[in-house]
Amino acid sequence: EDQVTQSPEALRLQEGESSSLNCSYTVSGLRGLFWYRQDPGKGPEFLFTLYSAGEEKEKERLKATLTKKESFLHITAPKPEDSATYLCAVQFYNTDKLIFGTGTRLQVFP
Amino acid sequence: EAGVTQFPSHSVIEKGQTVTLRCDPISGHDNLYWYRRVMGKEIKFLLHFVKESKQDESGMPNNRFLAERTGGTYSTLKVQPAELEDSGVYFCASSRINEKLFFGSGTQLSVL
Numbered sequence: 001e002d003q004v005t006q007s008p009e010a011l012r013l014q015e016g017e018s019s020s021l022n023c024s025y026t027v028s029g030l031r032g033l034f035w036y037r038q039d040p041g042k043g044p045e046f047l048f049t050l051y052s053a054g055e056e057k058e059k060e061r062l063k064a065t066l067t068k069k070e071s072f073l074h075i076t077a078p079k080p081e082d083s084a085t086y087l088c089a090v091q092f093y094n095t096d097k098l099i100f101g102t103g104t105r106l107q108v109f110p
Numbered sequence: 111e112a113g114v115t116q117f118p119s120h121s122v123i124e125k126g127q128t129v130t131l132r133c134d135p136i137s138g139h140d141n142l143y144w145y146r147r148v149m150g151k152e153i154k155f156l157l158h159f160v161k162e163s164k165q166d167e168s169g170m171p172n173n174r175f176l177a178e179r180t181g182g183t184y185s186t187l188k189v190q191p192a193e194l195e196d197s198g199v200y201f202c203a204s205s206r207i208n209e210k211l212f213f214g215s216g217t218q219l220s221v222l
Contacts, residue, residue, distance in 0.1 A: 004152070036213075043114070043201050043213030044153070087153070095166060096141065097155040098211070 003027075006088050006101035013108050016077045021104045023088030024070040033071050034098060035064050036087040044087055047073075078108045112136065114204050114214035122220045128190040131217045135184070135204030142185050143211065144177060148198035156200075159185060160207075171196075192221045 003026045013019055025033070032051050036044035048057045050066035057064050061082065063074040073086055085105045089098040115134040123129050135142050144156040156175070157167040161182035170177070174193070179185040189196055199218050203211040 041215065043203070043215050045213070046210045049210065089153075096158055097143070097166060097169065098145075098153075099155070100145075100153040102152045 004088055004090055004099050004101040006086075006104050008104060009102070010105045011107070013075075013078055013106070015079055015108055015110050018074070018076045018078070020075070021073040021086055021106070022070060023073070023101055025088075025090050026069075027090045027092050027099065029093045031091045031093045033066055034089045034091065035062075035071070035073055036089065038085045038087055038103070047086075075106070078106075080108050080110050082106065083108045114202055114212050116200075116202050116214040116217050118217060119215065120218045120220075122222065123192055124222050125194055126191045128188065129192055129219060131187045131189075131200050131202075131219070133185045133187070133202030133204075133214060135202070136212055139204035139206055139212075140182070141205045141207065141211075142179060143203040143205075144185070144187055145201040145203065145213075146198050147201070147216075148195070153201065156187075189219075192219075194221050197221045 005024050007022045032049050034049050035047040038044045048064040053068045055066050061076050065072050085103040087103045089100045117132045140161050142159040145153050147153045155169040158165045159179045162179050176188045197220050199216040201216045203213045205211045
C-alpha cells in the first residue's frame with residue numbers, strides 16, 4: 001500500500017537553530033512530492049513541488065530536496081513565525097489525488 | 111484574489127442528523143477536491159471534480175456521503191445520516207488544471 005511517513009512528529013527548536021524534517025514514501029510511479037505548511041485553524045498552504053530525484057527548491061529559510069525514497073525540508077536559522085505543522089504529500093501518475101503524511105509540528109522559541 | 115471559502119467553519123450535530131458542507135472555489139478553478147482529517151490521522155482524499163464531473167470518488171467512505179458541484183461552480187458535501195466516526199475537519203481545495211492546490215480553512219464537524 002502506498003504510504004507517506006514523516007519524522008519527527010514534533011520538533012522544538014531555538015530561534016536560529018537549523019534542522020531538517022523528513023518525509024519518506026513508498027509510492028510507486030511518483031508524479032510529484034509536495035510540501036505544505038499548515039497553521040492552526042487554517043488549511044494547508046503550498047510551499048514546494050519536487051518532481052525528480054536530485055531536485056532542490058528554496059524559499060526564504062526553507063529548502064526542500066528529493067531522493068528516490070525520501071524528501072527533506074531543511075530549515076535554516078528558523079524564526080518563531082516558522083512555527084507550524086509541515087505536511088508532505090505525494091501524487092502518483094494515474095491520479096490527481098494527494099496522499100498526505102501526518103505532518104511534523106514545529107515550534108520555534110525565541 | 112479571494113481564496114477558497116468553506117461554510118460553515120464549525121458544525122455540531124447529533125448522530126443520525128444530516129449536515130451539508132459548502133465550498134466555494136477560487137473563480138476559474140476547474141479542479142475541486144474534498145479531503146478530510148479525522149482526529150490524529152493524516153489528511154485523506156475524498157473526491158475530485160473537474161468542472162461539474164466527478165473525476166475520482168475513490169476516497170468516499172460510503173453511500174452516506176454525497177458530493178455535488180452544480181454548474182461547475184460551488185460544491186456541497188452532504189452526510190446523511192451522520193455517524194460518530196464522521197467527525198473531523200473537512201477541507202476543500204481548488205486549482206487550475208495541472209497547477210498547485212489552494213485549500214480552504216476547513217469545516218470542523220463534530221457528531222455527538
